[in-house]
Amino acid sequence: MTVTLLLQTLLAAPGTGNSGFDVGRMMAIIIAAIFVNNFVLSRFLGICPFLGVSKQLDSAIGMGSAVIFVMTLATLGSWTVYNLLLVPMGLAYLRTIAFILIIASLVQLVEMILQKFSPTLYQALGIFLPLITTNCAILGVAVLNIDEKYNLGYSLVNAIAAGIGFTLALVLMAGLRQKLELADVPPALKGKPVAFLVAGVMSIAFLGFAGLGS
Amino acid sequence: MSLVKDLTNGIYRENPIFKLALGMCPFLAVTTSVENAIGMGAAATFVLICSNFLVSLLRNLIPSKVRIPCYIVIIATFVTLVDMIMNAYVPDLHRALGIFIPLIVVNCIILGRAEGFANRHPVLNSVADAVGMGIGFTLAMILLASFRELLGNGTWLNINVLGPGYRNQPLLIAILAPGAFILLGFILGFFNILEKRRGGGQR
Numbered sequence: 278m279t280v281t282l283l284l285q286t287l288l289a290a291p292g293t294g295n296s297g298f299d300v301g302r303m304m305a306i307i308i309a310a311i312f313v314n315n316f317v318l319s320r321f322l323g324i325c326p327f328l329g330v331s332k333q334l335d336s337a338i339g340m341g342s343a344v345i346f347v348m349t350l351a352t353l354g355s356w357t358v359y360n361l362l363l364v365p366m367g368l369a370y371l372r373t374i375a376f377i378l379i380i381a382s383l384v385q386l387v388e389m390i391l392q393k394f395s396p397t398l399y400q401a402l403g404i405f406l407p408l409i410t411t412n413c414a415i416l417g418v419a420v421l422n423i424d425e426k427y428n429l430g431y432s433l434v435n436a437i438a439a440g441i442g443f444t445l446a447l448v449l450m451a452g453l454r455q456k457l458e459l460a461d462v463p464p465a466l467k468g469k470p471v472a473f474l475v476a477g478v479m480s481i482a483f484l485g486f487a488g489l490g491s
Numbered sequence: 492m493s494l495v496k497d498l499t500n501g502i503y504r505e506n507p508i509f510k511l512a513l514g515m516c517p518f519l520a521v522t523t524s525v526e527n528a529i530g531m532g533a534a535a536t537f538v539l540i541c542s543n544f545l546v547s548l549l550r551n552l553i554p555s556k557v558r559i560p561c562y563i564v565i566i567a568t569f570v571t572l573v574d575m576i577m578n579a580y581v582p583d584l585h586r587a588l589g590i591f592i593p594l595i596v597v598n599c600i601i602l603g604r605a606e607g608f609a610n611r612h613p614v615l616n617s618v619a620d621a622v623g624m625g626i627g628f629t630l631a632m633i634l635l636a637s638f639r640e641l642l643g644n645g646t647w648l649n650i651n652v653l654g655p656g657y658r659n660q661p662l663l664i665a666i667l668a669p670g671a672f673i674l675l676g677f678i679l680g681f682f683n684i685l686e687k688r689r690g691g692g693q694r
Contacts, residue, residue, distance in 0.1 A: 321520035373593045374567040413597040470680040477672030
């Protein structure tokens, strides 16, 4: 009984036409989330860590993996709570509060679990985890999945792809900024301004993907 | 006197965008038009004032260990209110701002002011600080949005400024995503020069 219910909700968000799981649609979602609507460079989500943690390649990769990890879990949690708890009880308007609490407690939980069971992973991701609660990309992907009426399968695919897109932008930016350390930048543009200019040029490059997937 | 100081603090000296670099995501995303910028600014200012008020009022009641979750719940409550009010009265604007209304919750300016100011100052000062920060945030958004709307669409607040000739072939990139990054880069550079010009004496 419960299993059938779970399967039903997994494959069809209530009240939408998005039933089933279509590989073509999945590919479209993946390409859109990584390239066409890149979370950082086109949707402007997660700019703070994008600027803050992109000074070194190592930390960029660490932050990126932490974001993919938490994003997937947060989507799982928020989608389930929204569609199985809030909607049936007529509490859909509590979405924002519920999601931010899920994300905050999830981050805390992940931190504790990692610390206990995988100290090496904790050392790699640990310092980035608290920063993630206020990363708007996480809440963003949770809200987007609801707005787009994706079912759970598509939501998870979208979350993982969005995380990969975020990591891609972060790693590219870190590589560029390491080179930028040695470049001769006009004094007025040193630091943040030139980082924004570089992000702009990268964003132009990502505009080239606009025709894909549509 | 200190009320006025708290109020003006956020507008220039500690402008959340140009000086503290907080709240970048909505700042870059919704500045495609001046109208959106004003709408977002108003929404964020409302949440900022309410949350600063409540946090300051409850600052002696909230145990410091769980203060961040408490602040987040307070902020999220007001964001939900704003979301519903905007959906009811300005549905077009609500649609234009889209996902960035619920995302006010994770706007670092609001949590930053709750944690950095409101939990240590009396109610009136906290509200003054929130008003100042809100105005500073809104003005900064209007500044970037003006550039983007003028260059990318030839209009300012939907008023045609640069004439139909320009509107036929505008600098479209200013309204697209790269325009936001590049124009903000130049604006920050300009502020750096300004700072250096007046520099020394102040610090």
